[in-house]
Amino acid sequence: MLHRVVECRSTTPEQRILEVTPDWLEHRILAYRQKGYHFVSINDISKTRLWIAITLDDGYRDNLTVALPLFRKLQVPFCVYVTTGFIGNLQSMWWYPDQSLALDTYELRTLAADPLCTIGAHTISHPHLSQLPFDAQLHEIQTSQHQLQNILNRPINHFSYPHGDYNDQTLNICRQVGFHTAVTTNGRTVRNNYQPLQLDRINIVQPN
Numbered sequence: 001m002l003h004r005v006v007e008c009r010s011t012t013p014e015q016r017i018l019e020v021t022p023d024w025l026e027h028r029i030l031a032y033r034q035k036g037y038h039f040v041s042i043n044d045i046s047k048t049r050l051w052i053a054i055t056l057d058d059g060y061r062d063n064l065t066v067a068l069p070l071f072r073k074l075q076v077p078f079c080v081y082v083t084t085g086f087i088g089n090l091q092s093m094w095w096y097p098d099q100s101l102a103l104d105t106y107e108l109r110t111l112a113a114d115p116l117c118t119i120g121a122h123t124i125s126h127p128h129l130s131q132l133p134f135d136a137q138l139h140e141i142q143t144s145q146h147q148l149q150n151i152l153n154r155p156i157n158h159f160s161y162p163h164g165d166y167n168d169q170t171l172n173i174c175r176q177v178g179f180h181t182a183v184t185t186n187g188r189t190v191r192n193n194y195q196p197l198q199l200d201r202i203n204i205v206q207p208n
């Protein structure tokens, strides 16, 4: 799990923790390749024994401008989970006040057009889903899926739980709307007997 890929990291700790530099990320990817890991698309997980699927949450513009050139250079597939209310900065990412960091519709289409890129949904407003009643959860999940399908004119088959937060109703909704996978944030590797709608992820944090 990644969020932002930036040349210059913020000084505030709560923002800095969401940011890695492309140089540092490149070294990490090459080191894992040397250990025998294969970088696979979220559409192809588990087809190889030692695999890593790179994912980026929220839908930052730097995923297009900084991360995509690196992933192209290394030929690494990746998935970006987009919170649709942030698109074009309709709603601000409150953890980055006064900054316009989200992809707009045109940028999202440009990113999604790359064959290495898969786009997944990440709700409309980035809520704690387990705290919402069923209907509100359904709206957040299904409408974000439909909005992305309308923008990109392709099926949206993958989902990321905001804050890694979900309950049994969330799982039922994800099943109902047909997601192939949904990812959590609980810091473990995916085991062989994994549940596709509860895929564990490891948060990748660049030291200091």
Ligand SMILES: [Zn+2]
Binding pocket: 057, 058, 122, 126, 162, 163
């Ligand atoms: Zn998020």
